[in-house]
Amino acid sequence: xxxxxxxxxxxxxDSPTSSAPAVIPVARHGVRHQQxxxxxxxxxxxxxxxxxxxxxxxxxxxDLIAGIExxxxxxxxxxxxxxxxxxxxxxxxxxRRFQIVHVMQGGETLEVSTFRAAHDADTVxxxxxxxxxxxxxxxxxxxxxxxxxxxxxxxYDPATETVIDYHHGVADLQQKTLRMIGxxxxxxxxxxxxxxxxxxxxxxxRLTLDPAVRAPIREMAxxxxxxxxxRLFDEMLKLLFSGHAVECVKRLRDDxxxxxxxxxxxxxxxxxxxxxxxxxxxxxxxxxxxxxxxLSPGYLFATLLWHEVLxxxxxxxxxxxxxxxxxxxxxxxxxxxxxxxxxxxxxxxGDIKDIWALQPRFDKRAGKSPYRLIELPRFRxxxxxxxxxxxxxxxxxxIADWWHEFxxxxxxxxxxxxxxxxxxxxxxxxxxxxxxxxxPAAADxxxxxxAGGGE
Ligand code: ATP
Ligand code: MG
Numbered sequence: 001x002x003x004x005x006x007x008x009x010x011x012x013x014d015s016p017t018s019s020a021p022a023v024i025p026v027a028r029h030g031v032r033h034q035q036x037x038x039x040x041x042x043x044x045x046x047x048x049x050x051x052x053x054x055x056x057x058x059x060x061x062x063d064l065i066a067g068i069e070x071x072x073x074x075x076x077x078x079x080x081x082x083x084x085x086x087x088x089x090x091x092x093x094x095x096r097r098f099q100i101v102h103v104m105q106g107g108e109t110l111e112v113s114t115f116r117a118a119h120d121a122d123t124v125x126x127x128x129x130x131x132x133x134x135x136x137x138x139x140x141x142x143x144x145x146x147x148x149x150x151x152x153x154x155x156y157d158p159a160t161e162t163v164i165d166y167h168h169g170v171a172d173l174q175q176k177t178l179r180m181i182g183x184x185x186x187x188x189x190x191x192x193x194x195x196x197x198x199x200x201x202x203x204x205x206r207l208t209l210d211p212a213v214r215a216p217i218r219e220m221a222x223x224x225x226x227x228x229x230x231r232l233f234d235e236m237l238k239l240l241f242s243g244h245a246v247e248c249v250k251r252l253r254d255d256x257x258x259x260x261x262x263x264x265x266x267x268x269x270x271x272x273x274x275x276x277x278x279x280x281x282x283x284x285x286x287x288x289x290x291x292x293x294x295l296s297p298g299y300l301f302a303t304l305l306w307h308e309v310l311x312x313x314x315x316x317x318x319x320x321x322x323x324x325x326x327x328x329x330x331x332x333x334x335x336x337x338x339x340x341x342x343x344x345x346x347x348x349x350g351d352i353k354d355i356w357a358l359q360p361r362f363d364k365r366a367g368k369s370p371y372r373l374i375e376l377p378r379f380r381x382x383x384x385x386x387x388x389x390x391x392x393x394x395x396x397x398x399i400a401d402w403w404h405e406f407x408x409x410x411x412x413x414x415x416x417x418x419x420x421x422x423x424x425x426x427x428x429x430x431x432x433x434x435x436x437x438x439x440p441a442a443a444d445x446x447x448x449x450x451a452g453g454g455e
Contacts, residue, residue: 021141021144021164021165021166022164022165022166022168022170023162023163023164023165024162024163024164024165024170025161025162026161026162028170029065029163029170030065031061031064031065031156031161031163032161033158033159033161035064036056036060036064036073036156036158037070037073037108038105038106038108039073039103039105039106039108039109039110040056040060040073040075040108040110040158041158042105043075043088043103043105043110043112044056044075044157044158044159045158045159046087046088047075047077047079047084047087047112048159050079050083050087052077052078052079052083053077053078053140054075054076054077054079054157055075055076055077055140055155055156055157055164056073056074056075056155056156056157056158057074057075057076057154057155057156058074058076058147058152058153058154059071059072059074059152060072060073060074060156061154061155061156061163062151062152062154062169062173062205063205064156065154065163065170065173065174066173066205068204068205072109072111073108073110073111074110074111074112074113075103075110075111075112075113076112076113076114076115076140076143076155077112077113077114077115078114078115078139078140079114080114080137081093081099081100081101081112081114084101084103084112084114085101088101088103088104090103090104090105091103091104091112098113098116099114100112100113100114101113114137115137115138115139115140115142115143116136116137116138116142116143116146117136117137117138117139117142117146118138118142118145118146125190126226128189128223128226129186129189129190130189130190130191130192130223130226130227131190131191140155140164141166144164144166144167144181145166145167145181145182146181147181148180148181148187148191148194148197149169149178149179149180149181149197149198149201149213150167150168150169150172150179150180150181151169151172151173151178151179151201151205151207152169152201153165153166153167153169153181154169154170167179167181173205173207176205176206176207176208177207177208177209177210178198178201178202178205178207178208178209178210178213179210179212179213180194180198180210180212180213184212184213184215184216185216185220188216188217188220188223189220189223192220192223192224192226192227193224193227193231193232193235195217195220195221195223195224195255195257196224196235196236196239196252196257197235198213198214198217199217199239199248199251199252199255199257200235200238200239200242200244200248202251203242203244203247203248203251204242204243204244214255217255217256217257218255218256218257221255221256221257224257228343229340229342229343230343232342232343233342233343233344233345236342237297240282240285240297240300241285241289241295241297241300242289243286243289243290244286245282245285245286245289246279246282246283246286249269249278249279249282253269271307273307273392273393273394274307276392276393277303277306277307277388277389277392277394278303278304278307280388280391280392281300281303281304281388284388285300296351296381297348297351298347298348298349298350298351298352298354298355298381299351299355299381299384299385301344301348301352302351302352302355302356302385303385303388305334305335305338305352306356306385306389308334308338309327309330309331309334309356310330310394312329312330312333312334313326313327313330316329316330323360324360327356327357327359327360328357331352331353331356331357335349335352335353351381354378354381354382355378355381355382355385358373358376358378358379358381358382358385359382359385359386359389361373361382362382362383362386362399362403363399365402365406365417365418365419366418366419367418370403370406370414370418371414374406374407383400383403383404383407386399386400386403387400387404402417405417
């Protein structure tokens with residue numbers, strides 16, 4: 001059955017192109033060799049001078065044809081990793097399963113991979129059809145057939161300025177269509193992450209999904225469950241930091257992919273306030289990416305998960321839990337559920353918690369507390385987060401405005417700003433039992449000083 005399907009796929013992939021690919025001249029695709037990074041050009045040149053084939057491949061060619069500056073460059077060659085390494089002064093082999101070579105040229109790192117063989121009946125798959133191992137070298141035609149979308153299977157030769165195109169990728173790109181190589185259902189089963197890639201790439205390049213690419217996504221979204229969490233996290237980061245996160249999330253939702261993907265998107269996007277908050281956060285993220293500014297994954301995940309935390313926090317408080325310990329419990333609960341799905345790294349989890357834990361402290365605008373707060377290293381992230389909460393309508397804008405003013409005020413003005421009686425009416429005493437789950441009472445000693453009265 002699988003064998004038959006595969007045969008059909010590769011026949012389709014072949015026809016009539018893989019034996020004789022289109023060789024597209026610069027007049028039709030428009031990419032001059034000067035547009036390719038110097039490192040990528042040099043790497044191809046060195047390989048070609050040694051008698052090997054070498055092309056710029058994948059996303060970089062696609063982006064150049066579409067008029068977008070590539071993030072990085074991949075090179076495909078028929079030289080083996082050892083042969084590649086032998087040709088460059090600064091090169092190292094990485095990866096265990098399928099080795100690739102990192103070639104350093106100036107400040108650039110080029111990823112050089114040897115053409116890979118197509119999958120065949122011997123390819124190892126899991127029970128759902130997901131490919132587990134594929135580490136056989138192959139021909140350029142095979143390498144093209146195993147890529148995901150036609151627009152990603154283009155091979156650019158800087159020496160001749162031609163594009164080798166086995167699957168009508170140039171035409172698809174010019175017609176703004178994202179088309180799968182082979183049968184989309186089979187390709188999604190081999191690697192469910194391709195569903196996410198379809199959404200991300202269509203948003204990035206403003207491509208329309210071919211109906212055959214789009215149709216199966218809704219029904220196959222559950223396959224995402226089998227994807228290793230670390231891989232999902234990588235793809236999710238790519239999507240969220242693509243500069244088109246708002247568009248991506250809208251498309252994920254339109255295609256029902258947010259259900260299988262992230263429990264958090266599922267729930268949050270269905271509450272008006274939560275949706276507004278997340279969309280605002282993503283709009284800010286896109287603006288920063290597009291302005292070339294740095295971004296912290298911790299901050300972004302803190303925003304994505306915040307309304308989950310709020311809900312869990314509220315329900316604990318409604319059951320009589322004391323506010324701050326209830327917040328810490330809510331944080332742990334949400335991170336446990338999402339972390340399992342996403343393999344959020346420990347460091348990022350730390351950043352997320354820091355930002356959340358600061359939030360109640362912004363309620364205290366009396367005494368020494370505000371002075372201590374603005375001195376904390378995480379204050380800036382905490383404040384930006386607070387401003388987002390205000391902008392989304394979760395808390396009064398007046399609080400964010402106050403903190404904005406307080407940061408920028410001189411000492412005398414600051415003293416005058418303090419709100420005399422903003423603290424809690426009733427002092428609660430912290431006891432050890434208030435930091436459950438072995439959570440240290442607070443990551444920084446400041447937390448102890450104010451957390452108990454943060455309402
Ligand atoms: P980006 O602009 O984000 O770099 P990209 O298409 O270059 O997009 P990469 O993850 O860098 O994405 O992948 C490089 C190339 O490897 C792709 O263009 C595609 O040819 C191939 N590829 C990547 N992921 C897959 C996949 N899941 N299945 C098949 N081919 C893939
Ligand atoms: Mg890439």
